[in-house]
Amino acid sequence: MSNKIERIAIKTTNLVKKFGNVIAVNNLNLKIPYGCTYGLLGPNGAGKTTTVRILNSIISPTAGTAKVGGFDVITQSTDVKLNCGFLPESPGLYQKLTAKEFLKFIGELYYLPKEVISARIEELLDIFDLEGRENDLLEGYSRGMKQKICLCAALIQDPQIIFLDEPTSNLDPAAARMVKDLILDLVNKADKTIFICTHLLDAAEELCDVIGIIDKGVLKLEGSPKDIIKSQNASDLEDAYLKIMGAVHIEDLLAWREEVPNSVNPRKNSKKRKKARG
Ligand SMILES: Nc1ncnc2c1ncn2[C@@H]1O[C@H](COP(=O)(O)OP(=O)(O)O)[C@@H](O)[C@H]1O
Ligand SMILES: [Mg+2]
Structure with missing residues (x-):
């Protein structure tokens, strides 16, 4: 038996979020170790975005607590934001800025030194194949290109914990493949902890060590893709998911x-x- 102490990157305790009569997150308990790629999977309206917004100190929970990177999302929200990268589901971009100006602005929000910002921007634009477009206004970018810029913004301060809300939804197949490879690289080479919200089963099965299936705010099942498939006596994750959701x-x-x-x-x-x- 291993006596290695597992360090926890993300922990929620009885987390609840209500919007009026809607219970978006219902008593959610998560315990995600560092280095893990966790996929929160569920249909539209399941509570994925609400969960990830709470975990990034964007909105407060109605009840319960959450810690990210050891910081409390309510009382230490600035530390949470400084230590996490976050790709929101519907990101706001300043359309009248160029990609380079926008990323420089984001880098400055993280108090990064100028030289670090310049180096990171060059590196990220290269990874995302956007070199040559960095001085174009964002209003002229395609949806997929905007998504790539938002990913650059999420990664600019080289965070240890990265939250990605539907990272491949707006992308063409080649760009989606590139993002999936990038996620695999971030985990395998840079040992990042990644929390992905998605309704795309193939992406979840390929990328995630652990999957949590959420519906109407309730975590229905959690485990490795293999274990989930086995527990449902299913042929693949899609089959297992449909069985769990009672589809x-x-x-x-x-x-x-x-x-x-x-x-x-x-x-x-x-x-x-x-x-x-x-
Ligand atoms: N700001 C809000 N005001 C009111 N209801 C909201 C708000 N954000 C989310 N909800 C509701 O909470 C539920 C969960 O939404 P969401 O977390 O966006 O789901 P998902 O990301 O899984 O599709 C939905 O019923 C949604 O309508
Ligand atoms: Mg969502």
């Missing part, structure tokens, strides 16, 4: 077709036709 499979939706006469059942007819041909 109706398309086969069930179409079951009525087995009951109707062959004349109106194209699937049965096509089987018959195949038999006749064979």
